[in-house]
Amino acid sequence: MLRKPDAYRRYHSAHQRFEKERLMDFFEKELPGSFGPNMREIITDEILKIFYENNRDIKSIKPGQVLWNAVHKDTRPDSKKRRFVPVVLTLTCKEDVELLENGTKMSLIRQRVISRIMNEALEQGALLSTRDISLLLSSHHTCISQQRIRHEKQNNTILPHTGSLQDMGTCLTHKYQIVYKYVVEKKDPMKIACETCHTQRAVDNYLKDFMRVKTLYFDGKDINYINVVTQIAHHVIKQYINIINQYVKERKIS
Structure with a gap:
């Protein structure tokens, strides 16, 4: 038998470091005699095909998941310098199916998703x-x-999204809960930031705006005047006034 060249003997075993050769070696060791070399290669190629079809950007995506390019949490969607992050999201999973089997309403499943x-x-x-x-x-x-x-x-929580963490759109529920925690529950702003998935800066800004609106509102100023002085949007001012009327005036908490 002819001696293999030195280069072959030195480098040939390095093939075992790659996925195809590792799979073929697995079949040869764990299922000896079950497949010939040609069948091992065919099966290996099919397994790798399925694997790569269900993987994107080095992330293993399970059935029920998708890859989505979302805006980075530190940039706003309306920013010219916005950044995107590829994220894997679970649209459905085994637990969802089990809930449906038990008769859970689809609306509750949708909320869960x-x-x-x-x-x-x-x-x-x-x-x-x-x-x-x-x-x-x-x-x-x-x-x-x-x-x-x-x-x-229903869960007394605030979900993280562009409306709650970046003040995008007309979502104001987060402001209501943040001010409630500070004014009524007397919680520290740092703890509020943690509980509501907000930055400390965002919480401080909401509380500062609330105090400005409260001062002007108690001074008898209307919404239009408050808007001109503070440059806070009308719909935000209305939300703060609702909080004032419900928790500050009625409960005498300031």
Whole structure:
């Protein structure tokens, strides 16, 4: 038998470091005699084909998951310098199927999905907007907003999205809860930031704006005047006034 060249003997075993050769070696060792070399290669190629079809950008995507480019949590969607982050989101999973088997309403499953993918995006450094979710779930954005709000109220939580963390759109539920925690529950702003998935800066800004509106409102100024002086949007001022009327005036808390 002819001696193999030195280069072959030195480098040939390095093939075992690659996925195809490792799989073929696995079949040869664990299932000896079951497949010939040609069949081992065919099966290996099919396994790798399935693997790569279900993987994107070095991330292993499970059945029920999708890859989505979401806006980085530190940039706003309306910014010219916005950045995108590829995130893996779980649209459906085994637990969802089990809940459906047990007769859980589809609306509750939808709320569960919305909550899950919002938190998954944040864990991967991004934020989902209502538009993102409406595209992913093929639902009208109004329906998505309603489902999110119901989930937040039922679970006394604030889900992370562009409206709650970046003050995008007309979502104000987060302001209501932040001010409530500070004014009524007497919590420290740092703790509020942690509980509501907000930055400390965002919490401080909301509380500062609330105090400005409260001072002017107690001084008898109307919404238009407050808007001109503070440059706070009308709909935000109305939300703060509702909080003042409900928790500050009635309960005498300031």
